[in-house]
Amino acid sequence: MSQELPRGFEYAGVRCGIKRTGKDDFAMIVARDGAVAAGVYTQNLVFAAPVDWDRRHTPSADVRVVAINSGNANACTGQRGLDDAYAMARLAADTIGARPEQCLIMSTGIIGEFLPIDRIAEGTRLAAMQLGSAQENFLAAARAIMTTDSFPKHVQRSFTVGEQEISIAGMAKGAGMIGPRMATMLAVITSDARLTPADAQDALLSAVELSFNCISVEGHMSTNDTVLLLASGQAGGEPMTGRRLAEFTECLADTCAQLAKMIPNDGEGATHLVEIDVRGTASNEDARRIAKTIAESALVKTAICGADPNWGRIVSAAGYAGPKFDPQQVHLLLNGFRLYERGVPLRFDAAAVSESMKSQRDTRIELHVGDGPGHCRFWTSDLTHEYIRINADYHT
């Protein structure tokens, strides 16, 4: 974390009184000289008003501000929700003399309640006074977007692309209602790379495919999932093309994966971060579908919580995922122990496997289903008593 933050951005996180807990609940990210912006959003038919707004304003050649509130999702709120989203964009843009169309917005929290616009107005006012480009400002923003998260999620990386030093920083939030198909709850990636809007959009899409699209807590796709990329271009030079653009995209994917994994690692009630590595399918998408089905089986998740090497639950989940494979070709490893090979159970030391699951937070499942080129790494959390406590006792 010793790397520099990308040039061209200021951050703030403040408390404006949306959350009943009194915790910080409003963040702003400002690019005074403008940034190219790209966005990837939930595929849920029931999508929130801020998603509607951002979709219509990305990709963009000139975004100046991102405003984010936590504690209220502004979802399932009809026309009034759309009006409130516009008001939020206008309020945030006003603080730096920008136009509403230059402001992207994000909301997260309770579904089906109207956004308290007076609180948002207070949030923009306070945030505008706190803006800064230091590490502490960045962290304050990352903290203000949290809901049930137990820690703020952020990452900073510097890369050499061609002969140029560029930086990428990201913040994300999410611990529950995590089952993204195109993005996850909320994440903002900033970079000082110079990109065209179309290339920024393509780079973000391919990075998300290998990161935020490969995580899950309980598989419930949110109404508000949004990942934004803002590129200030202040690293200088011409917009990236060709090999440099490909290299940048790889750095972006790597950064996104590092950030995305933090979400299931902080999954509600989680005691394990589970990495599921599926290989040998016809396509990467087939591998992703199998990995996601394993990741979302309550039986697999509870077995991991209980440190039980109950591999039949893993293999049977793969079998109903959809993609075709030959069960006689299946190999399974759990934390490096071989449990199942060519459709036949192997003798193994169950106590040793269980001990390996008990003694470490990271659990690794490797499933080979054939000799195709398809591959996916997917991350999820286990399912514990604490998940039930959080979600059965959290009242609307």
Place this chain on the structure above:
Amino acid sequence: MSQELPRGFEYAGVRCGIKRTGKDDFAMIVARDGAVAAGVYTQNLVFAAPVDWDRRHTPSADVRVVAINSGNANACTGQRGLDDAYAMARLAADTIGARPEQCLIMSTGIIGEFLPIDRIAEGTRLAAMQLGSAQENFLAAARAIMTTDSFPKHVQRSFTVGEQEISIAGMAKGAGMIGPRMATMLAVITSDARLTPADAQDALLSAVELSFNCISVEGHMSTNDTVLLLASGQAGGEPMTGRRLAEFTECLADTCAQLAKMIPNDGEGATHLVEIDVRGTASNEDARRIAKTIAESALVKTAICGADPNWGRIVSAAGYAGPKFDPQQVHLLLNGFRLYERGVPLRFDAAAVSESMKSQRDTRIELHVGDGPGHCRFWTSDLTHEYIRINADYHT
């Protein structure tokens, strides 16, 4: 339950020592004069050896025995599993002088362990001595097929079809790993109706579509799901056709639905039986996909466990189910209370709704998503601490 059992069947349930708990673990159902038989099976690519055997021997004009063991699923056991399945069919058939091909088999329990054939041999020997057509024999069989079930699941109905009295009886087992696409864990339906094998198969398929295909506990599709229909024809007359066959199919569907609902009602750790009624889709299959997605959302299930009218979780689950609909057309009722109408939240008495959820085991969700003709009723259980205890602490 005062109805007669169908003519032409004998039942037995015994203990042969497969289960470590010492509970009954072997059942036989015998049709000495033969029965027409139909079967519907799991769509899991990873299917158990007994499913392989039964698929190859249904529909059939002459089945004499069904043998069922609990405690071991004979799944993921390779060629040896197939050999054991054949041995099980041969052993059971031998007891009544039938051929192995006249015996259907079912197994349920732990995945990935070889079937103890000496125990199965003992089971067939004991069961052959206990066979009888009385109520107590029927109940003994229903009890012997249980695994984590807390009560035996069975139903008996008599109907007048045309001018003929016919009886249908069914037994089923299942409380976890319930997410069937073509059938559920294990169920056997007997009837004295006279049917051709092809009509028996069609009738079972359409009955299953409205019953066992509309239930779920955690959505994990088993390797062993099987529903069998045996029709002895001892009600007499010609094989049913036309209107009488249609009437019979309706009676069968009704009986299957009554039996199927018992499974989520006994879902592992369940404190609520949830009925999800989705209407207004383009097709029944669209309604089923939406209902199933709501039923399998851990967030919806924990909200019901906590008696929390958190309707945003229900509407957002519908939104990622796949079928297209207009969110502005959506209406939602929970236990009869209107919570959401035409895409806008309504004011409601949250305490009263919560109290209605707390005070009764049955919870009813009604979701209207448009004005199409599609419709589905789906049943599921809630997700509780006890589910986690059962599945995290149950060790292989």
